[in-house]
Amino acid sequence: MIILIDMDDVMADTSERFYSVLRARYPDNPEFKVDRTHFHIKDEYTPESLNLVEAVLYSPEFQLAIPPVPRSLESVTEINNRGHHVIFCSTPHEVYETCVAQKYKWLEAKLGRTYARKLILTDDKTLIFGDRLIDDKPEIKGLITPSWEHVLFIRNYNCHVQGKRRMDWSNWREVLVEL
Numbered sequence: 001m002i003i004l005i006d007m008d009d010v011m012a013d014t015s016e017r018f019y020s021v022l023r024a025r026y027p028d029n030p031e032f033k034v035d036r037t038h039f040h041i042k043d044e045y046t047p048e049s050l051n052l053v054e055a056v057l058y059s060p061e062f063q064l065a066i067p068p069v070p071r072s073l074e075s076v077t078e079i080n081n082r083g084h085h086v087i088f089c090s091t092p093h094e095v096y097e098t099c100v101a102q103k104y105k106w107l108e109a110k111l112g113r114t115y116a117r118k119l120i121l122t123d124d125k126t127l128i129f130g131d132r133l134i135d136d137k138p139e140i141k142g143l144i145t146p147s148w149e150h151v152l153f154i155r156n157y158n159c160h161v162q163g164k165r166r167m168d169w170s171n172w173r174e175v176l177v178e179l
């Protein structure tokens with residue numbers, strides 16, 4: 001099978017890094033004391049806080065220092081070793097200059113160059129062929145009806161989503177039984 005795997009908050013623990021930087025830098029900002037409840041950060045913060053958030057997210061140092069989501073690296077290696085094709089499928093944020101090369105470098109640092117070359121960057125994941133897409137985004141839309149089944153990667157901001165299989169790296173073997 002072709003297994004498409006999102007990067008931010010599925011492979012890379014972007015939220016973990018995001019909050020650790022923001023809380024260290026702005027310890028008194030009440031908006032950063034609790035984890036976000038929306039997938040899109042623009043829906044979460046006041047314009048003043050959003051400026052601070054974007055300065056962190058779009059800084060060149062941000063991406064490479066993101067820790068992996070616990071058990072993500074071992075799980076991906078196991079999926080690959082079971083004979084499936086792992087393809088990373090990620091949408092760069094709009095300030096792409098500070099994240100495109102860094103996404104490749106992050107994968108190379110964590111999993112090696114062979115895995116880094118399996119990265120597809122796209123704004124529309126429906127255009128990418130696959131059997132499963134593991135992604136934390138609640139709803140994934142695009143130009144065409146996707147070939148893949150969206151398996152939701154559990155995060156606190158997507159708990160409300162119904163009608164999809166849900167997994168994280170602790171239970172993926174039970175959820176993706178067909179693998």
Ligand SMILES: [Mg+2]
Binds near residue numbers: 008009010136
């Ligand atoms: Mg994501």
